[in-house]
Amino acid sequence: MSEDLTMSARARRGARSFVLTVLLATVSGSFAQAAPYPTTRHDFDLPGTQPLTVGANFAPPSTCTPCHSNYGQPNVEPYRAWQGSMMAHSGRDPLMLAALAIANQDVEHSGETCLRCHFPKGWLEGRSVPEDGTSMTADDRQGVQCSICHRLVDPVAAPENPPEDGPILAALLQPVPTFGSAMMVVDPQDRLRGPFDIIADLGNDPHLPARSTLISPYHKSSELCGTCHNVRNPAFTRNMLGEYELNALDTPGDPTLGFPEQSTYDEWAASTYATTGIYAPQFGRNRDVVSTCQDCHMPAVTGKDANLGLTRDDVPLHELVGGNTFVPTILPHHPAFGGEVNPAIMEESVAKSTAILRKAATLTVSLSSGVLGVRVINESGHKLPTGYPDGRRMWLHVRAFDGGRNVVFESGRYVFETAELVGYEALPSDLDYDPNLHVWEAIHGMSPAAAATFGTTAGPSSHLVMNNVREKDNRIPPRGFTNAAFMTFDGQPVGATFADGEYWDDVEYPVGAQAVGAEVTLYYQTSSRDYVEFLRDANTTNAAGNILFDLWNDHGKSAPVAMARAVVEPDAGKIAKCKTAVARGQEGFRKAYAKEWGKCYAVEAQGLTCNPT
Secondary structure, eight states: OOHHHHHHHHHHHHHHHHHHHHHHTGGGGGSOOOOOBOOOGGGGOOSSSOTTOOSSOOOOGGGTHHHHSSSSOTTTOHHHHHHTSTTTTTTTOHHHHHHHHHHHHHBTTTHHHHHHHHSHHHHHTTOOOSTTSTTOOTTGGGOSOHHHHTTBOOSSOOTTSOTTHHHHHHTOSSOOOSSOTTOOOBOSSOEEEESSOHHHHHSSOTTTTTOEEEEOGGGGSHHHHHHHHEEEETTEEEOTTSOEEEOOTTOOOOTTSSEEEEEHHHHHHTSHHHHTOEEOHHHHBTOSEEOSHHHHHSOEEEEOSSTTOOOEEEEEOTTOOOSOOSHHHHGGGOTTTGGGSOHHHHHHHHHHHHHHHTTSEEEEEEEETTEEEEEEEEOSSSOBSOSOOTTOEEEEEEEEEOTTSOEEEEEOOEETTTTEETTTTOOTTSTTOOTTOOEEOEEEEEOHHHHHHHTSOOEEOOOGGGOOEEEEEOOBOOTTOOHHHHHTTTOSOBSSOOOTTOOEEEEEEEOOTTOOEEEEEEEEESSOHHHHHHHHHSOOSOSHHHHHHHHHHHTTSSOOEEEEEEEEOOOHHHHHHHHHHHHHHHHHHHHHHHHHHHHHHHHHHTTOOOSOO
16 A cells, blocks of 8 residues: 555544544533533443553454455455444444443443443553543444454463463453453453464464464353453442442442343353253354354354465354344444445344344244233343343234234334334323233333432433443343342343243233234334433433434334244135245245255366365
């Protein structure tokens, strides 16, 4: 690249950083801001590697592209797969930026906890001041990137880990006591870690001379993912009564006893997935039995992980797919950094998230004596839904019909034009009240003591960093669930009851004796209208909430995804027609399958291979 082109690229990156600063900071002069609760940065100190203690800065993902992209296997190449993930865009996420603004205006310096996970490169390199993210660079906005994950060190010493890890752990001022809250340990030198012995495979270290490569079993473990997929608010500490109390100011709390904002890793660790594994080839691709987070979210595929790599059957697919269909939809339209993302790859990301959501649950239905029974089965390795609590939900839309195909019962109707779930949070006196509406979600809130300290009202709340009470959690547990195990991390159901061993939820609907058929759809939504409006209206410090709302309003309103459908059909003729149509479709697939294999045999008869090169 010529010097002129390099300078031009730098200028573009600088311009985008300037635009982001204007949008998220300078505009704040037009808003009034209430004084935040006066915590200090010290209140949010956590163990692990600290900012400005890493000798070698983190190379941006572009340094990895010469070998890990554009070698003719676009469905396998790590860089392209990662580009579509929310990991790659954790620092651009407009919802996160809006929530970050409110966190900082509610509790001073609390944004530090958000920046650790969403901007790990910038955080480690010392750009988390101020805590609104405006010191972060365009490279920082590439989120959870290659050099971060591949320099992570197992915080628990183990003989199978690289010997270089021992001195790194010994040098920590505080050892990491648990997995979560971005309490990461990173190699201060630019030594890359991964699960394969690539030096033995290739006969040399392809990362030399600038870097070196180590074999790390930790990179196959769910504990690595737990680094950011367990989050506890360190401003609170759980007391002997099981309540979460605010710590004294300028006093870090015990990171193992903070209020659990998200517990995805703990949910997995207390499931059968973590102990024996589950037969689920629909998730594992080349693996029939899945056990770790990586088995489902980085499934094993056939191909090469680098241009000069060997063809393997266990290449971890770096798509890192989750259930977020909202942010990938709006990112290309962001006024500050929409130009930093590839719209086509974002569209693929939405399709991949939709596909994994449709594997995450199954439905069974029955209709008898005017009662429709629905069982929703959790096929995932954690609660369903899991992760970030606010605005994220799942519900059933049910319609029952009489013999004339007239609708005689309906519950859970969603109005796509206005993004409203009919009856949600309605009172019995309201016209749209739906007594049968069933929504699975986690709702947090503030205790009377915390609310009094913050000068606000106790009860359910979307003020994330002020919340210290789990008001509701009826999300469906995973296989292997026991109440005792989930209580150990304060993940037991709230406002719902699941017996030990249940990984499903049964719901009954009084559809009436005239109902002879029904259709049931399970929906999942990344972010509700109520939450997006909260992020707009509660923001008194910058434009992030308004930007998010406009993107939401103009680009699909976080349209829910139909995860699963089931029907009760009394018409034998319709059932027969459906079976015939399915059989024809399956036969078409079988013919296409046989045709492709025929081509492959012809190729291999010439001494060539069908494997992609």
